[in-house]
Amino acid sequence: MAQDQAVQHSVGGTRLTGVGGALPKRAFSNDELAAEFNLDTSDDWIRSRTGICQRHIVSGDETAVSLAHAAAQRALDYSGRTADEVDAVIVATSTPDQVFPSVAVRVQAALGMKRGFGFDVSAACSGFVYALTVADSMIRSGQAGRILVVGVEVFSRLLDWEDRSTCVLFGDGAGAVLLEGGAKAGEGILSTHLHADGRLGDLLYVDGAVGCASGKVALKMHGREVFRHAVVNLAAAVDEALEANGLQGTDIQWMVPHQANLRIIDGMAKKLSLPSDRVVVTVDRHANTSAASIPLALDEAVRDGRIKKGELVLMEALGGGLTWGSALIRM
Structure with missing residues (x-):
């Protein structure tokens, strides 16, 4: 062929x-x-x-x-x-x-x-x-x-x-x-859920482009507004993932969130009634690594033995665009 x-x-x-x-x-x-x-x-x-x-x-x-x-x-x-x-x-x-x-x-x-x-x-x-x-x-x-x-x-x-x-x-x-x-059924990626609202694009953006001729490249963020939308939209995306799979927050064994702000992470954990030792946190040592933050955190928690085969993992993230989404995975 x-x-x-x-x-x-x-x-x-x-x-x-x-x-x-x-x-x-x-x-x-x-x-x-x-x-x-x-x-x-x-x-x-x-x-x-x-x-x-x-x-x-x-x-x-x-x-x-x-x-x-x-x-x-x-x-x-x-x-x-x-x-x-x-x-x-x-x-x-x-x-x-x-x-x-x-x-x-x-x-x-x-x-x-x-x-x-x-x-x-x-x-x-x-x-x-x-x-x-x-x-x-x-x-x-x-x-x-x-x-x-x-x-x-x-x-x-x-x-x-x-x-x-x-x-x-x-x-x-x-x-x-x-x-x-x-x-097999009930294993691996159970569902993913994506959203975007371009009307909110000016809340978090980069002025210019990587390699642009002017050289004027800088991140701009309206932090309070991004925080407010993150709390609301991430909660909705998590609910959507749970509902799609007939699950409750208490069924989640691990949360691997986007690592932007510890207060947002703590708020989502409370919504799911997850104890802090069931939330993977790397923001303290990595800061916000944007698209890299979830897989970096997942790698750490799998390799140190916290997340084990067969356990249910929730991922969620929000970023510039605004874009946001969630995923449920049975490891």
């Missing part, structure tokens, strides 16, 4: 078989960040409002592609698969190294893949949930048998280092999962 012909794979549910993560080598505590960039802020101010204690920032030859490649390779290693067994790479990112080619095809090349396809998804902090949904649909339809889904961000490129209200919130990193077909 010609390589570019459509290949129909076995139809079935989607299971998650590999996890991986990667962080830049250099970490900055709140005090170190303030000193490095001459910010008029303090560790106490940042911690009390966000829960963030440190974040990682790229340096040297670290890029979105290098971080995404490292996370993807670790997901393959975890699963016991090789790059030759993967049909596609889907990368969620708002901070590609180049306008094109996509980060996905650069990762495909770095992994040594000689077949399949790759593309990027842009949905800001909700990007991983969006990419997960696309990959799940492609596997269920038979378009692909195995897909690497990567969330990667180098948000340090987009920050105004003179705006202390935003630059302290974000970090760089990558997380990845390997998805495969063959899940």
